[in-house]
Amino acid sequence: xxxxxxxxxxxxxxxxxxxxxxxxxxxxxxxxxxxxxxxxxxxxxxxxxxxxxxxxxxxxxxxxxxxxxxxxxxxxxxxxxxxxxxxxxxxxxxxxxxxxxxxxxxxxxxxxxxxxxxxxxxxxxxxxxxxxxxxxxxxxxxxxxxxxxxxxxxxxxxxxxxxxxxxxxxxxxxxxxxxxxxxxxxxxxxxxxxxxxxxxxxxxxxxxxxxxxxxxxxxxxxxxxxxxxxxxxxxxxxxxxxxxxxxxxxxxxxxxxxxxxxxxxxxxxxxxxxxxxxxxxxxxxxxxxxxxxxxxxxxxxxxxxxxxxxxxxxxxxxxxxxxxxxxxxxxxxxxxxxxxxxxxxxxxxxxxxxxxxxxxx
Ligand code: AVJ
Numbered sequence: 001x002x003x004x005x006x007x008x009x010x011x012x013x014x015x016x017x018x019x020x021x022x023x024x025x026x027x028x029x030x031x032x033x034x035x036x037x038x039x040x041x042x043x044x045x046x047x048x049x050x051x052x053x054x055x056x057x058x059x060x061x062x063x064x065x066x067x068x069x070x071x072x073x074x075x076x077x078x079x080x081x082x083x084x085x086x087x088x089x090x091x092x093x094x095x096x097x098x099x100x101x102x103x104x105x106x107x108x109x110x111x112x113x114x115x116x117x118x119x120x121x122x123x124x125x126x127x128x129x130x131x132x133x134x135x136x137x138x139x140x141x142x143x144x145x146x147x148x149x150x151x152x153x154x155x156x157x158x159x160x161x162x163x164x165x166x167x168x169x170x171x172x173x174x175x176x177x178x179x180x181x182x183x184x185x186x187x188x189x190x191x192x193x194x195x196x197x198x199x200x201x202x203x204x205x206x207x208x209x210x211x212x213x214x215x216x217x218x219x220x221x222x223x224x225x226x227x228x229x230x231x232x233x234x235x236x237x238x239x240x241x242x243x244x245x246x247x248x249x250x251x252x253x254x255x256x257x258x259x260x261x262x263x264x265x266x267x268x269x270x271x272x273x274x275x276x277x278x279x280x281x282x283x284x285x286x287x288x289x290x291x292x293x294x295x296x297x298x299x300x301x302x303x304x305x306x307x308x309x310x311x312x313x314x315x316x317x318x319x320x321x322x323x324x325x326x327x328x329x330x331x332x333x334x335x336x337x338x339x340x341x342x343x344x345x346x347x348x349x350x351x352x353x354x355x356x357x358x359x360x361x
Contacts, residue, residue: 067320093352102135120196123147126158144170200232214337244279252277267303
């Protein structure tokens with residue numbers, strides 16, 4: 001049972017190795033979903049970092065909350081539901097690319113000898129990657145697969161699935177902060193590494209964050225290694241707007257769930273009925289944004305922060321950015337981060353691009 005201190009520091013003492021305590025005193029790992037964003041704190045500071053970020057976000061104008069906290073158990077479940085929505089085209093596009101261009105992807109990864117190690121950042125349940133792995137193994141490739149995720153629960157499910165489906169595959173699932181893990185992978189064994197960062201997770205990062213992230217990947221990569229990234233492309237603005245404002249209101253629930261998480265983990269008293277989900281897409285910048293808007297003037301208390309927050313009527317809290325890319329933007333990101341595009345793969349509608357990058361020496 002969480003005990004809410006008056007300040008931020010007491011929260012730290014309630015954090016048991018970063019696992020969230022349930023009301024019955026048991027603990028469970030942070031859950032997440034396939035294709036979740038990855039810029040997470042390391043587990044041991046998760047709760048404190050969460051409290052600090054909520055405090056910072058609600059203390060500034062305009063107010064904001066970070067989308068990286070969407071993925072608790074319920075948030076992960078809701079994201080799985082989002083991926084099945086008719087409006088949410090992204091998952092289907094990447095699946096289309098992986099299922100129809102498997103051989104071309106294999107040739108690009110294999111670089112002649114068919115020997116490489118796949119490392120997936122934020123693997124989630126690995127459903128899409130299984131399509132590739134299946135093909136690579138049937139083609140006689142000498143590969144290993146290392147899914148990395150902050151959620152042990154997701155990794156356990158993935159490992160079970162892959163062990164059953166691919167009994168001969170060399171696998172080493174790793175839980176935790178992937179920058180540390182990447183560092184340990186730096187020790188060159190001479191085998192080519194192919195890093196996977198799929199699902200347009202990069203869309204949650206600002207341009208500056210994206211470049212910083214890719215540069216830090218570049219630093220642990222050898223010259224022969226590759227980076228494969230999923231980018232959602234700019235397209236008919238109506239299609240994009242609908243993807244973040246679905247008819248069944250699952251995306252609204254997904255956003256509002258963060259208020260529930262604050263209520264539960266930080267002793268907040270948000271009344272979800274007093275907020276409404278609003279999403280928009282700006283075609284000039286290529287950015288979809290989502291907000292929770294206060295329906296009335298209200299005060300919300302958060303015990304763990306020992307603070308109350310005022311919301312004006314119709315005041316908006318910025319929740320998430322989902323960037324959509326042009327090919328020029330992808331090229332610029334690559335060159336600014338020390339990479340060169342080796343090959344781009346598109347779905348049949350040109351909605352989405354899986355871009356394969358090679359490090360510039
Ligand atoms: C997991 C970051 C790719 O931005 O499209 C889905 C999350 N948010 N619907 C996205 C999300 C609202 C998703 N990513």
